[in-house]
Amino acid sequence: MSQETLGGRIGLTFQQVQKYERGANRIGASRLWELSTVLDVPVQFFFGDMSDETLRAMEQIVSGSGNGAGTPLTEAVDPLARREVLELVRAYCRIADASVRHRLFELTKTMAAAFEDGKY
Secondary structure, eight states, X not given: OOHHHHHHHHTOOHHHHHHHHHTSSOOOHHHHHHHHHHHTOXXXXXXXXXXXXXXXXXXXXXXXXXXXXXXXXXXXXXXXGSHHHHHHHHHHHTOXXXXXXXXXXXXXXXXXXXXXXXXX
């Protein structure tokens, strides 16, 4: 299947498919789900072993349904999928000075522990 045909089936240009293939763009889980459908392979082809619970969650994400609690299902399945978490990690990784990164890491752990202990 050509990149142009694949892109057309999932609503992308062949250039966008090329960027995914080269690793220039991150591929989200729901996009991989679409790709598995178009390529007629199980989604596990991309992820390895995946629990039935996660497979059901992905079906709900692709269909646009939530979990009924007002929280996007992706966050319920994987809190690390939240946009603010990804932005935080990206910003952290842009800190060039390793010692500053380490101090920020330790500060964050200390603050989290304080919140868990009810100090804040």
